[in-house]
Amino acid sequence: MPPLALQLRSVSKRYPGMLAVDAVDFDVRPGEVHALLGENGAGKSTLVSLIAGSFSDYTGEVLIGGEAVTLHTPAAAKALGIEMIHQELSLAPPLSLAENLLAGRLPVNQGFVDRRALRDEAARLLSLVGLDLNPDTLVEEISQPQAQLVEIAKALGNRPKILIMDEPTSSLSREEVAQLFRLVKELRASGLAVIYISHHLPELAEIADRVTVMRDGKKVNTLEMADASPERLVEMMVGGAATALYPHRHRVHGAERLRVEDLSRIGFFHDVSLTVRAGEIVGIGGLSGAGRSELARSICRIDPIDRGRIEIDGAPSRAKSYGQAIREGFAYLTEDRKSQGLALRLSVADNILGGVIGRHSRFGAYSPQRGRGIVHDMIAALQVQPPDAAREVGGFSGGNQQKVLLAKWLATKPKILILDEPTRGVDVAAKAVIHQAIAEAAEQGVAVLLISSDLPELVGLSDKVLILRKGRLIGRLNKDDCSGQAVLLAANGQGALSPV
Ligand SMILES: Nc1ncnc2c1ncn2[C@@H]1O[C@H](COP(=O)(O)OP(=O)(O)OP(=O)(O)O)[C@@H](O)[C@H]1O
């Protein structure tokens, strides 16, 4: 047996007042994909950050290739062949892809950066991850999924022995995931050890050799992936039998709140007409690239509209900017919580109230006391963990950040709530909490438009699902004939649909 690529013995890491990783034993073999699984806040990101050298105050023993090492700085971890792709991306937007890919090791010739060598090496790394982009492109010009792949290319440039991926697929389409998996399998065959964090069980079944489940900072167990059924994994994660998802709720639909007529944004979506009533949750199904987010963003005036009309509560919506739309009662939960949703250096309270103040400042309905009440209620309703309003949002686990983002928009008491991938990066238990909050908002009369690639979620929450294909609404699936399979078929242009 070759030595283990990595071995942790009784490793712990404490944040002030919180033991995030508690005496964990964990190992990875060369040429293995080892998955880490656990509920939001279980300690997965903390454990891998520790391996990547983020903490100088961990306890326990770490061995790499059989040798004891200390991982007190990121530089020390890199020198030992450890590369991490973070849950939140870390590229510098104003710089070129080449400069980002080779940051810290720019090729130099006679004292000057060797532009030619820089471009060649960058082009090689981009092709490794299947990206056909010019190395001189600026990071700010590429899409979020492309940035994710660039991040991976950057890590590979350092020829790592151990590669850590923390939810790498959370913003990738199916095709992009397939591309990433081909790459990971090649890397594995060449002897790389991969630590892979994801909440997506089917993905793990495809890519992982072993899986370690964490709960409350502790390791529950390590299994061969072949022996790990989804039921068994969920039980290990939550420490008991899983609860029923999507209880059917009976809601009364009230008056029409949102009407969209012949809305077009050239090149993105065309002649879209739909209505959503108070208390109704209307799903939008479609493949990635069909124009779902673009439609949502234009309805909220984040992006422009070329033609068409929008009405709110029976009157024309005249908002010219997102800020004005928010004041009219629109809210959009972005699919990209870091760059468009949350201010990570601000507290939970400031993030939640950011939206409320924007909406109500003109009406004078806001007071600090009322603000504190809103924050308290939202933290309780969404079970934000830990329930600490004063803490910086950046210090929360990914799933809890997502809850804060939803809280921010619910707190504005919107009339129309548009949700774009509301449970991305969220574990099964937290998902149930978020679903409950969405259903409750609808019960209180909010008109909800839901975009989700999680088919059970889309089908389970929606009263009906409209199918967007290549920028056009092609039909409707009613609650009774709506299934994940039906949505997928329709999104691919097959199967029978009712008219919108
Ligand atoms: N910078 C920090 N300061 C203080 N506490 C933190 C910090 N980062 C994380 N924590 C806490 O440590 C615990 C473990 O968080 P961690 O981010 O490791 O969870 P996770 O398993 O990655 O969750 P998720 O699936 O939501 O990403 C959580 O209770 C979290 O609130």
Ligand SMILES: [Mg+2]
């Ligand atoms: Mg995490």
